[in-house]
Amino acid sequence: xxxxxxxxxxxxxxxxxxxxxxxxxxxxxxxxxxxxxxxxxxxxxxxxxxxxxxxxxxxxxxxxxxxxxxxxxxxxxxxxxxxxxxxxxxxxxxxxxxxxxxxxxxxxxxxxxxxxxxxxxxxxxxxxxxxxxxxxxxxxxxxxxxxxxxxxxxxxxxxxxxxxxxxxxxxxxxxxxxxxxxxxxxxxxxxxxxxxxxxxxxxxxxxxxxxxxxxxxxxxxxxxxxxxxxxxxxxxxxxxxxxxxxxxxxxxxxxxxxxxxxxxxxxxxxxxxxxxxxxxxxxxxxxxxxxxxxxxxxxxxxxxxxxxxxxxxxxxxxxxxxxxxxxxxxxxxxxxxxxxxxxxxxxxxxxxxxxxxxxxxxxxxxxxxxxxxxxxxxxxxxxxxxxxxxxxxxxxxxxxxx
Amino acid sequence: xxxxxxxxxxxxxxxxxxxxxxxxxxxxxxxxxxxxxxxxxxxxxxxxxxxxxxxxxxxxxxxx
Numbered sequence: 001x002x003x004x005x006x007x008x009x010x011x012x013x014x015x016x017x018x019x020x021x022x023x024x025x026x027x028x029x030x031x032x033x034x035x036x037x038x039x040x041x042x043x044x045x046x047x048x049x050x051x052x053x054x055x056x057x058x059x060x061x062x063x064x065x066x067x068x069x070x071x072x073x074x075x076x077x078x079x080x081x082x083x084x085x086x087x088x089x090x091x092x093x094x095x096x097x098x099x100x101x102x103x104x105x106x107x108x109x110x111x112x113x114x115x116x117x118x119x120x121x122x123x124x125x126x127x128x129x130x131x132x133x134x135x136x137x138x139x140x141x142x143x144x145x146x147x148x149x150x151x152x153x154x155x156x157x158x159x160x161x162x163x164x165x166x167x168x169x170x171x172x173x174x175x176x177x178x179x180x181x182x183x184x185x186x187x188x189x190x191x192x193x194x195x196x197x198x199x200x201x202x203x204x205x206x207x208x209x210x211x212x213x214x215x216x217x218x219x220x221x222x223x224x225x226x227x228x229x230x231x232x233x234x235x236x237x238x239x240x241x242x243x244x245x246x247x248x249x250x251x252x253x254x255x256x257x258x259x260x261x262x263x264x265x266x267x268x269x270x271x272x273x274x275x276x277x278x279x280x281x282x283x284x285x286x287x288x289x290x291x292x293x294x295x296x297x298x299x300x301x302x303x304x305x306x307x308x309x310x311x312x313x314x315x316x317x318x319x320x321x322x323x324x325x326x327x328x329x330x331x332x333x334x335x336x337x338x339x340x341x342x343x344x345x346x347x348x349x350x351x352x353x354x355x356x357x358x359x360x361x362x363x364x365x366x367x368x369x370x371x372x373x374x375x376x377x378x379x380x381x382x383x384x385x386x387x388x389x390x391x392x393x394x395x396x397x398x399x400x401x402x
Numbered sequence: 403x404x405x406x407x408x409x410x411x412x413x414x415x416x417x418x419x420x421x422x423x424x425x426x427x428x429x430x431x432x433x434x435x436x437x438x439x440x441x442x443x444x445x446x447x448x449x450x451x452x453x454x455x456x457x458x459x460x461x462x463x464x465x466x
Contacts (some may be wrong), residue, residue, distance in 0.1 A: 055460070059460055102432055106412030109433030206420065265425035342455060348413050355416045 007044050010287050010313065011177075018386050019254055019284060020330060025049060025318040034304040037313065041080075045073040045311030046304065047290070051322035051342070053302035054291075054314040058347035060301070063293040063312060065349055067091050072073055072294040073311030074390055076177050078184025086231040090349060097348060100232065102216055104352060107156070107210050113355040116152070120360055123151050124367045132371075132402075137378035140398040145248035146241070148364055152356070153240030157233065158202065158209025159195075167191060171238045175391050177289070188234060195230035195237070210236070239353060243286065244360050246387070246394030248361035251280045251365065253384065253395060254332060256377055261334050266369040268334075270362075276334035277361045282341035283332045285317040286393040291345050313328045316342045403447050403466040405454075407437045411461035418457055422449035426462075435461060 012022035020026070028035055029049040037047045049052050067074055067083040070089075075081035077133035083091045106112070117392060124144075131143040152167070152289070154161040173179045173187035199215050206212035211233060218224035255262035265276045290313035295306045306312065320341050321329040327336075344351035369375065377384075377398035385396040406423060414433035418426035425446055427436040441451050455464040 059458070101413060106429075106431055108416075108417045109414060109428040110416040111428060111430075112433075129405075231441035339452075344415075344458075346458050348459050350413065350415050352414070354454070355420075356453075358420075 007036050007038045010039055010047060010061060010388055012173075013085040014386075014388065016201045017330075018381070018384070019250075019332075021285075021315070021318040023287070023320060028074060029318050029322060032147045034302045039073050039313075040077065041074065041310075042242055043071075043073055043311055045071075045292075045313050045357070046306060047313045047315055048302060049315050049318045049322075050302060050349050051319045051325045054316060054319040054342055055346050057293065057301050057312060058291060058342070058345060058349070060299065060347070061386055062296050064093050064296050064390055065097075066090055066093055066295055067292075069294050069296075069309075072139050072309050073292050073313060075289045075292060076178040076184075077181040078174065078176065078389070081181035081185050083187040084173065086234060087228075088193055088231045088235040089337075090235055094348065100228075101352060102180060102283040103214065103224070104210065104232075104236075107213070108352050108355055110355045113359050116156070116356075117359055117363065119155070120148070120152055120363045123366065124363055125371075128367065128371050135146075137401040140222060140252060140400045141245070141294050141395065142147050142397075144368070145252070145362075145398065146245040148248065149244035149360055150241055152360060156210060156356075157236060157240070158207055158211040159198065159233075159237060163194070166194065168241070169381065171241050174234075174238050175242050175354070176364075177299045177389050177391055191234050191237070192230050195233040196226050197231070210302070236353075239351075240356075241352075242390075242392045243353075243359050246286045246392050247280065247284065247357070247361055248364050250284050250394045251361070252368065252375075253377070253381060253398065254280065254284060255365070255369070256375070257381055258332050261332055262369055264334050265365055271360050272334065273357070275336075275338065276365065278341060278360070279332065279334045279336055279338040280365075281357075282320045282338045284325065284393070285320045285341075285343045287345075287391070288317045288393040289342070289391045290315045290317075291349075316345065372402045375400055375402065403442060403444075403450065403464060405437060405442060405450055406462075406463045406465070408461045409434050413459045413460045413461075415458050418453035418462060421451040421456060422446060425450045426453060432459050432462055 004006045012024045013025040036044045169189040202212040202215035235368040244321045293312040378401040387394045412435040454464040
């Protein structure tokens with residue numbers, strides 16, 4: 001009889017190519033599409049790797065995203081602690097989830113975000129003016145990739161950009177895989193206090209921004225507490241920074257390593273540019289720690305019987321490399337049909353900010369490579385510090401020259 | 403082709419508006435889906451089908 005293999009730890013280590021999911025995930029996609037893994041708290045949730053199974057799981061109303069339910073497999077000790085302490089709709093089920101999310105869907109709808117395009121363009125141009133006037137090499141993360149989404153989300157939410165050093169520091173702790181529950185709660189607590197004070201200020205002195213609308217709307221009528229609005233703000237501020245910033249920097253590394261693809265993005269029309277953004281979202285899938293759920297009842301997904309209370313992990317990164325959906329999945333091809341990727345998740349929790357991310361990335365990729373056609377890495381790609389230590393993947397620094 | 407939307411399921415992700423802007427819109431006040439054409443012409447069928455496939459909340463049904 002073969003010996004039972006020990007259950008492997010998740011998340012797993014990446015292999016040689018910094019853009020590819022861990023080789024073990026790829027192996028499971030082929031040989032063992034639904035299997036057990038062990039996570040940091042010692043529990044052994046089910047791991048789903050196939051595209052169809054990941055979509056089925058995330059769209060199933062019989063699974064819960066509530067981190068307080070027994071069996072929920074939290075990403076890190078820090079995320080477990082702060083999602084329980086500061087509840088927002090990312091950790092709620094229906095009908096509470098929809099009630100909260102719908103307070104924001106008007107602000108992130110396609111028309112409103114499209115109207116921000118000229119302002120996003122202006123922000124990108126001004127930051128590049130500054131970078132080009134400064135010394136070489138420059139760190140693209142600090143000079144451009146982080147400030148673009150940071151300025152945009154601050155203006156949209158109504159958060160003073162001058163306070164960025166403070167919330168960038170908090171945000172970094174909140175997305176670290178290595179932060180302890182205590183460290184994470186401390187950072188989240190600081191951010192919560194700051195955003196709570198901001199909401200209170202907006203009650204008396206509102207402007208044209210999301211926090212003012214929450215303050216003068218649901219908070220003023222008593223439908224929402226200041227505490228709830230601040231917790232929602234934490235989610236928006238952190239998500240608005242960490243995702244787009246990493247897509248800008250990591251996407252640039254991927255394109256510089258694939259010069260034919262970069263040329264296509266730089267020289268192509270708007271339709272190709274929009275398609276290239278979808279392909280980069282698919283290929284890089286920077287939210288690389290799996291989407292987490294727990295079964296509310298016995299159910300079957302991907303031919304596997306799941307019992308009530310069992311933890312579930314949807315590995316969206318490797319699902320986006322499923323060749324039944326994406327032929328030659330490990331190839332970056334900005335002309336392929338990629339819009340049906342699951343980089344933003346799937347189901348009712350699919351990313352609220354996706355229209356904003358799309359416009360930001362379209363503006364940024366186009367502007368960066370057109371304005372600096374000689375852009376190149378100042379450090380070999382294999383010496384870059386990739387974010388293996390963060391729940392959102394990317395590079396810590398990106399030295400570039402031109 | 404007949405298109406049906408369920409506004410109570412919609413989560414305002416905006417995917418339908420991006421792929422089929424002549425068939426779907428979003429309500430100004432809250433970004434929830436609005437159906438512009440219940441029976442879109444043949445040239446919009448592929449877009450409407452793609453929107454139904456992309457919708458993360460399974461709020462769009464396409465028949466025919």
